[in-house]
Amino acid sequence: MERVPAVEGLFSEKDGKAELIGSRCTTCKTAYFPKAAICHNPKCDKSEIEEHRFGGRGKLWSYSVQNFPPPPPHKFDAPYKIYALGVVDLADSGLRLMGQMQVENFDEIKIGGTVELVVDALYHENDKEFTSWKFKPVA
Numbered sequence: 001m002e003r004v005p006a007v008e009g010l011f012s013e014k015d016g017k018a019e020l021i022g023s024r025c026t027t028c029k030t031a032y033f034p035k036a037a038i039c040h041n042p043k044c045d046k047s048e049i050e051e052h053r054f055g056g057r058g059k060l061w062s063y064s065v066q067n068f069p070p071p072p073p074h075k076f077d078a079p080y081k082i083y084a085l086g087v088v089d090l091a092d093s094g095l096r097l098m099g100q101m102q103v104e105n106f107d108e109i110k111i112g113g114t115v116e117l118v119v120d121a122l123y124h125e126n127d128k129e130f131t132s133w134k135f136k137p138v139a
């Protein structure tokens, strides 16, 4: 089955390694995901944005359990399966972002625990597997 990103240009998957495609201001080091065209840090002297890839590990800041299906345009495989949405501080980046948790059981999820950025299936449509980034707890 062909594996394609649910949204183009937000992340990449190379040799099993997941990376988010964002940007960073080279002057003040502020990180942006998705990419920003200009630096939004009011204390920044000079906006100098360049593409930056974020990945690796992070720390779970908080999460919530999605007990009911999300409204359109969100897509999911039927029947709807309850999932957890994590908020993660990505290491050495200054980024805090959301992503589905990749777990078998919710008791694997620990606030403050280490998670790893992965790319995984989000839904299937027209014989294609649509993917997104997710966070997987690291034991």
Ligand SMILES: [Zn+2]
Binding pocket: 025, 026, 027, 028, 029, 030, 039, 040, 041, 044, 045, 046, 047, 048
């Ligand atoms: Zn800046």
